[in-house]
Amino acid sequence: MGEAVSAEDRRKKQAEQRERKDSLRREMLKTMPHGRLSVEIGVWKGEFSRILLEELQPSKLCLIDPWQVQQDPDGGASLAGARTQKDMDRIYDAVTGKYSTEIAKGQVSIIRDYSQPALRLFEDQSIGFAYLDGDHSYEGVKTDLDALLPKMIEGGVIMLDDYHRRGWWKDDVMRAFHEFLGAHSAGLRLKAIMGAQVAVEKL
Numbered sequence: 730m731g732e733a734v735s736a737e738d739r740r741k742k743q744a745e746q747r748e749r750k751d752s753l754r755r756e757m758l759k760t761m762p763h764g765r766l767s768v769e770i771g772v773w774k775g776e777f778s779r780i781l782l783e784e785l786q787p788s789k790l791c792l793i794d795p796w797q798v799q800q801d802p803d804g805g806a807s808l809a810g811a812r813t814q815k816d817m818d819r820i821y822d823a824v825t826g827k828y829s830t831e832i833a834k835g836q837v838s839i840i841r842d843y844s845q846p847a848l849r850l851f852e853d854q855s856i857g858f859a860y861l862d863g864d865h866s867y868e869g870v871k872t873d874l875d876a877l878l879p880k881m882i883e884g885g886v887i888m889l890d891d892y893h894r895r896g897w898w899k900d901d902v903m904r905a906f907h908e909f910l911g912a913h914s915a916g917l918r919l920k921a922i923m924g925a926q927v928a929v930e931k932l
């Protein structure tokens with residue numbers, strides 16, 4: 730009984746944390762480029778995608794995720810939280826169902842693939858806003874930032890989740906992001922930092 734109560738408490742706490750994070754992200758999105766081609770890298774259940782649609786009113790929102798089970802480097806729980814490929818397939822089906830109206834209207838498209846091959850499909854200087862929340866390893870963040878930069882328009886913004894938060898990836902997100910800023914110091918400016926969200930604008 731005690732355990733059931735604490736599981737319920739845990740769920741409540743997680744829901745409250747998610748709500749706080751979403752309201753902070755909503756606030757931040759208000760200052761981001763509106764009406765542009767936008768991408769979300771790392772979509773999971775597509776919950777934040779709805780907020781991106783509502784707040785940014787993008788010309789098109791492209792959702793990129795392989796929905797593949799991946800082990801984290803510590804050999805712990807799956808990188809993405811789902812333990813079996815069947816679970817991942819179900820989540821993918823649920824996301825396509827959730828956005829079927831927008832997909833039919835051409836407002837949303839889904840690329841079921843890893844970010845690197847997916848980003849190669851975009852023309853240079855075409856993306857106005859990118860939300861990066863996929864592979865949190867140093868290599869993953871570094872290669873995604875490097876691949877994104879030429880695809881962004883001038884004035885385009887890349888926003889990252891988990892900027893200073895440390896999970897299995899330790900300081901990888903921070904390190905890759907800071908190196909990216911240093912490598913392009915004259916061509917980027919920090920646009921906003923709120924909680925663990927950070928956004929950088931291409932000049």
Ligand SMILES: C[S@@+](CC[C@H](N)C(=O)[O-])C[C@H]1O[C@@H](n2cnc3c(N)ncnc32)[C@H](O)[C@@H]1O
Nearest residue numbers: 771772773776777794796809843844862863864
């Ligand atoms: C933290 S979840 C994304 C959460 C989502 N952005 C949100 O706020 O609701 C991370 C997702 O990244 C995906 N992912 C992991 N590696 C990826 C990669 N290389 N390219 C694209 N997505 C990746 C996983 O499949 C997982 O669904």
